[in-house]
Amino acid sequence: MYFHFLLLALLFIFPATLRSEDGSQLWLRFSKQVKPVGTIQVIKGKSTDVTLALAKQELECYWKGGDVILKLDPSRKDLKDGYQISQHENQVYMIAGQSVGILYAVYHLLRLQETGAGIPRSGLVEIPAYDIRVLNHWDNLDGTIERGYAGHSLWNWEELPNKLSPRYEQYGRANASIGINATVLNNVNASSDLMKTDYLKKVKALADVFRKYGIKVYVSINFSSPQNIGGLTNSDPLNQEVKRWWKSKVKEIYALIPDFGGFLVKANSEGQPGPQDYGRTHADGANMLADALSPYGGTVFWRAFVYHPTKDDRAKQAYQEFVPLDGQFRDNVILQVKNGPIDFQPREPFNPLLGAMPNTAKMLEFQLTQEYLGFSNHLVYLAPLFKEVLDSDTYANGKGQTVSKLTDNRGHLGRKTAIAAVSNIGLDTNWTGHHFAQANWYAFGRLAWNNNLSSVQIADEWIRMTFTGVQEFIDPIKKLMLESREAAVDYMMPLGLHHLFAFEHHYGPEPWGDIPGGRPDWMPWYYHNADSVGLGFDRTVNGSRAVTQYNPPLNKIYGNISTCPENLLLWFHHVSWNYRMNSGNTLWTELCFRYDHGVQKVREFQKVWDRMEKYIDRPRFLAVQAKLRIQARDAVWWKDACLQYFQCFSRQPIPYELERPIHNLEELKKIKLPMGHHN
Numbered sequence: 310m311y312f313h314f315l316l317l318a319l320l321f322i323f324p325a326t327l328r329s330e331d332g333s334q335l336w337l338r339f340s341k342q343v344k345p346v347g348t349i350q351v352i353k354g355k356s357t358d359v360t361l362a363l364a365k366q367e368l369e370c371y372w373k374g375g376d377v378i379l380k381l382d383p384s385r386k387d388l389k390d391g392y393q394i395s396q397h398e399n400q401v402y403m404i405a406g407q408s409v410g411i412l413y414a415v416y417h418l419l420r421l422q423e424t425g426a427g428i429p430r431s432g433l434v435e436i437p438a439y440d441i442r443v444l445n446h447w448d449n450l451d452g453t454i455e456r457g458y459a460g461h462s463l464w465n466w467e468e469l470p471n472k473l474s475p476r477y478e479q480y481g482r483a484n485a486s487i488g489i490n491a492t493v494l495n496n497v498n499a500s501s502d503l504m505k506t507d508y509l510k511k512v513k514a515l516a517d518v519f520r521k522y523g524i525k526v527y528v529s530i531n532f533s534s535p536q537n538i539g540g541l542t543n544s545d546p547l548n549q550e551v552k553r554w555w556k557s558k559v560k561e562i563y564a565l566i567p568d569f570g571g572f573l574v575k576a577n578s579e580g581q582p583g584p585q586d587y588g589r590t591h592a593d594g595a596n597m598l599a600d601a602l603s604p605y606g607g608t609v610f611w612r613a614f615v616y617h618p619t620k621d622d623r624a625k626q627a628y629q630e631f632v633p634l635d636g637q638f639r640d641n642v643i644l645q646v647k648n649g650p651i652d653f654q655p656r657e658p659f660n661p662l663l664g665a666m667p668n669t670a671k672m673l674e675f676q677l678t679q680e681y682l683g684f685s686n687h688l689v690y691l692a693p694l695f696k697e698v699l700d701s702d703t704y705a706n707g708k709g710q711t712v713s714k715l716t717d718n719r720g721h722l723g724r725k726t727a728i729a730a731v732s733n734i735g736l737d738t739n740w741t742g743h744h745f746a747q748a749n750w751y752a753f754g755r756l757a758w759n760n761n762l763s764s765v766q767i768a769d770e771w772i773r774m775t776f777t778g779v780q781e782f783i784d785p786i787k788k789l790m791l792e793s794r795e796a797a798v799d800y801m802m803p804l805g806l807h808h809l810f811a812f813e814h815h816y817g818p819e820p821w822g823d824i825p826g827g828r829p830d831w832m833p834w835y836y837h838n839a840d841s842v843g844l845g846f847d848r849t850v851n852g853s854r855a856v857t858q859y860n861p862p863l864n865k866i867y868g869n870i871s872t873c874p875e876n877l878l879l880w881f882h883h884v885s886w887n888y889r890m891n892s893g894n895t896l897w898t899e900l901c902f903r904y905d906h907g908v909q910k911v912r913e914f915q916k917v918w919d920r921m922e923k924y925i926d927r928p929r930f931l932a933v934q935a936k937l938r939i940q941a942r943d944a945v946w947w948k949d950a951c952l953q954y955f956q957c958f959s960r961q962p963i964p965y966e967l968e969r970p971i972h973n974l975e976e977l978k979k980i981k982l983p984m985g986h987h988n
């Protein structure tokens with residue numbers, strides 16, 4: 310008994326030292342305070358809100374400052390689900406229109422506490438940049454995750470709705486702490502089964518857990534559901550019976566989940582069914598679902614990721630398909646557009662659709678799961694990629710129309726705004742496989758809340774909360790994180806190269822990849838076009854003309870080899886091996902230096918990391934160290950594979966001052982499974 314008491318006391322007094330350092334707590338590593346310092350007062354009128362109660366509880370547990378007053382003020386509609394925080398003497402005053410705003414304010418306060426920052430004298434007001442800040446899970450009903458590298462799905466469909474894993478609460482809390490307020494539970498390559506009543510009850514069970522955290526549940530639907538599970542003869546969106554089927558399905562859903570968010574739809578893309586199967590347009594399909602959802606306030610996210618194996622450049626197809634439909638979508642449809650015109654490559658120009666279709670609500674889709682960035686083995690901090698896209702000027706209607714401005718609450722058409730990211734989380738103890746991949750989940754939430762935040766600031770916050778406030782750790786690790794995306798671009802696909810991935814797994818290099826009779830637009834040669842003359846995809850007016858989808862002056866800037874940014878050069882141009890780059894190097898030499906630079910960077914990251922041993926716990930230190938070793942080996946693999954393969958065309962030596970290849974090209978061609986990746 311006494312022993313137990315002692316143990317309990319120890320746990321209470323030394324939580325930080327006894328805490329298991331397995332990454333499971335993410336950035337939420339607040340230590341419990343022993344004795345409350347101040348009082349927490351709630352002014353809430355008649356509300357008996359669980360979210361408010363949760364907000365209060367979080368403060369009571371972790372707040373080490375003085376008195377706090379939480380005030381719900383329904384008249385403050387201007388705040389949306391944001392909040393206002395001010396400070397008078399030793400008392401913090403927080404106001405929000407809605408209870409979720411109070412919860413967000415509480416996490417803001419705790420973040421300031423953990424990072425050692427203070428509340429500005431003048432106070433602060435936070436209003437989210439986007440209304441819907443949503444994670445897309447590509448989780449299948451059998452528990453696997455498409456492109457998931459952090460274990461199985463969090464959702465245990467077999468045990469639901471009766472058994473609720475404690476992970477569901479933790480998931481809700483983690484998302485709420487960064488302002489994420491929506492989740493799409495299942496894969497865009499959707500099973501119709503999810504629309505069956507048994508499954509909808511499971512969805513309801515999850516929605517009931519997440520509600521407290523301000524998170525609304527959405528699902529991906531299979532467009533052929535009426536036919537697949539409803540017994541109808543087709544799923545034609547203009548068929549009255551089909552419309553009725555969806556209407557009654559939606560009614561059933563809202564009876565179970567009154568605040569259900571809506572549907573995400575991948576239609577007529579990569580073999581998925583859709584309205585075009587019946588000669589209808591994407592607008593016909595989206596509007597039919599939108600009409601079913603609209604009486605309940607539901608939203609349709611209609612994906613623009615469509616392309617077909619035609620003769621025309623894949624990068625052009627979504628634009629060609631959707632631009633003629635501008636203005637035809639219902640108000641509760643948002644077109645969900647991947648950040649680039651191809652597919653989540655290490656670097657793409659922004660998707661030209663984002664600067665088109667002025668009469669259609671559009672939202673960005675990012676990918677947190679590192680399908681094309683080394684899975685959960687490579688340390689790649691993605692905030693710089695997100696910022697690059699958000700800050701891109703589309704020149705829609707002149708200068709200054711950035712992607713963020715056109716998609717967030719400043720540019721909206723009186724409709725809801727949204728931003729999505731494909732999740733990188735699974736059942737792994739540390740949620741994301743790589744401890745540093747947590748930073749990408751964190752960064753997405755923070756940018757969805759405020760797209761003006763900088764990559765530096767987000768990294769700084771995240772490091773302080775996740776690891777330590779010691780400056781000797783923060784400075785070098787922040788630098789490493791900020792350089793990591795460019796390093797990955799360099800060792801994988803520098804200068805605008807893209808899609809050199811192995812077809813089977815998208816992990817390692819396969820620039821030689823070719824499946825006889827396979828779809829050309831799934832083959833690396835389709836993208837790199839290496840030949841004896843040079844390298845790259847000619848998308849100028851003399852080539853595929855994809856440049857014409859960009860607003861002036863971007864069409865000219867990208868279309869002219871001497872003004873095209875070098876980091877996108879081979880995206881837009883077929884460039885001769887001896888072309889002079891800005892550095893004075895030829896294209897071939899520059900390519901060699903870039904690949905080498907990427908490798909050297911990862912070697913440097915290893916050195917930086919090893920010096921950090923004394924500042925953090927051993928388990929996480931060792932885990933990251935092991936991952937960096939894999940990344941370093943992979944970087945060399947990429948460099949050796951790509952340079953030796955392209956050398957067959959350039960017929961020039963790798964500059965002699967650079968490290969020589971250590972792999973034999975023919976051996977590399979035999980690799981079938983991702984190296985270093987556990988299956």
Ligand code: BDP
Nearest residue numbers: 455456497498575614652653
């Ligand atoms: C590609 C993935 C594929 C997804 C598809 C999509 O390889 O698994 O289904 O995107 O976004 O990146 O629909």
